[in-house]
Amino acid sequence: MEKLNATIRELGSEWEMMKSENMVILFNENSPQELRDISVVHDGEASEEVEAGDVMELGDKSYDILFVGGKANETLRELGHATFQFNGERDSDLPGTICLEKKEIPNLEIGQKVVIKSN
Numbered sequence: 001m002e003k004l005n006a007t008i009r010e011l012g013s014e015w016e017m018m019k020s021e022n023m024v025i026l027f028n029e030n031s032p033q034e035l036r037d038i039s040v041v042h043d044g045e046a047s048e049e050v051e052a053g054d055v056m057e058l059g060d061k062s063y064d065i066l067f068v069g070g071k072a073n074e075t076l077r078e079l080g081h082a083t084f085q086f087n088g089e090r091d092s093d094l095p096g097t098i099c100l101e102k103k104e105i106p107n108l109e110i111g112q113k114v115v116i117k118s119n
Contacts, residue, residue, distance in 0.1 A: 003054065004076070004116040006044025008108060012037040019105050022087055024058070026114065028080025042114055046076045050098065050116055056084070057115040059106035065116070071095035 009029060014037045018025055027039040050073055054065045067090050075081045075096050083094065088102030 001048065002115060002117045003048040003050055004044050004046045004114065006042035006080075006114045008040055008110055008112045008114060009043050010036065010039075010041035011108060011110060012039045012041070014038045015040055015108075022085060022102070022105065024084045024086075024105060024108075026076075026080065026082055026084065031079070031081070040108060040114070042080060044080065044114065046073070046080075046116075048118075049073045050076065050082075051118075052090075053119050054116055055119050056098075056100060057113065057117070059108055059112050061103065061106050063100040063103055064119075065098060065100055066090045067092060067097075067099040069095040069097045072098050 018038050025039045027041055050068050052067055056063045072082045083097045085097055086100050086105055089099045
């Protein structure tokens with residue numbers, strides 16, 4: 001079952017800096033202007049709670065979700081926002097973080113899909 005099906009609408013001018021830190025910061029199209037520079041802006045809405053064990057498809061790659069912070073589902077639902085860390089960790093002190101397996105983040109383009117689904 002798909003929990004998020006979104007299309008990338010905008011890539012912030014500094015999103016590649018976040019990529020170099022093994023992070024993708026998602027926000028929906030209502031994101032504050034001051035955060036757009038570091039964000040991947042999308043048009044989707046979360047339909048279900050994201051859980052460890054789910055899979056994220058980003059561009060042409062897929063990643064196992066290892067950890068979901070205590071506030072991540074709330075911010076994903078309300079703001080279309082979460083910070084995805086591709087670090088292989090199963091824990092984080094940051095409540096809005098979702099940790100995924102440590103794999104290279106693909107080059108992203110406007111029009112590509114971001115999908116989260118149950119495994």
